[in-house]
Amino acid sequence: QVQLVESGGGLVQPGGSLRLSCAASEFTLDYYDIGWFRQAPGKLRDGVSYISGNDANTRYTDSVKGRFTISRDNAKNTVYLQMSGLKPEDTAVYYCAARVPNGRLWHRPDEFDYWGQGTQVTVSS
Secondary structure, three states: OOEEEEEOOEEEOOOOOEEEEEEEEOOOHHHOEEEEEEEOOOOOOEEEEEEOOOOOOEEEOHHHOOOEEEEEEOOOOEEEEEEOOOOHHHOEEEEEEEEOOOOOOOOOHHHOOEEOOOEEEEEOO
16 A cells, blocks of 8 residues: 655744655655645645656746755655745645556646655745
């Protein structure tokens, strides 16, 4: 069974940085497409970033381009989301998700099959 565990969330001041981790057990992450999503209170869950399983191609939603970086460490079976220049509007629960590569839209939560439990990121002074 695919299990994903996120970590690294917390409280940070505006302009600060956090690194989220998405670790997998019972399967090898590097084969899968991995997406990072976030959900703020009262809002829908949206795609933040993505790294493909086939060729490590990456995608970012416009609001985080230049501030967030997704990466994969195959030796540690972990995908990271490095977040810098954090803003209050980045406050949300962040989830990682996995799917078998299929070339479909990356930013849609319903295109992913396996989910972690989420980690809270709060950006506030």
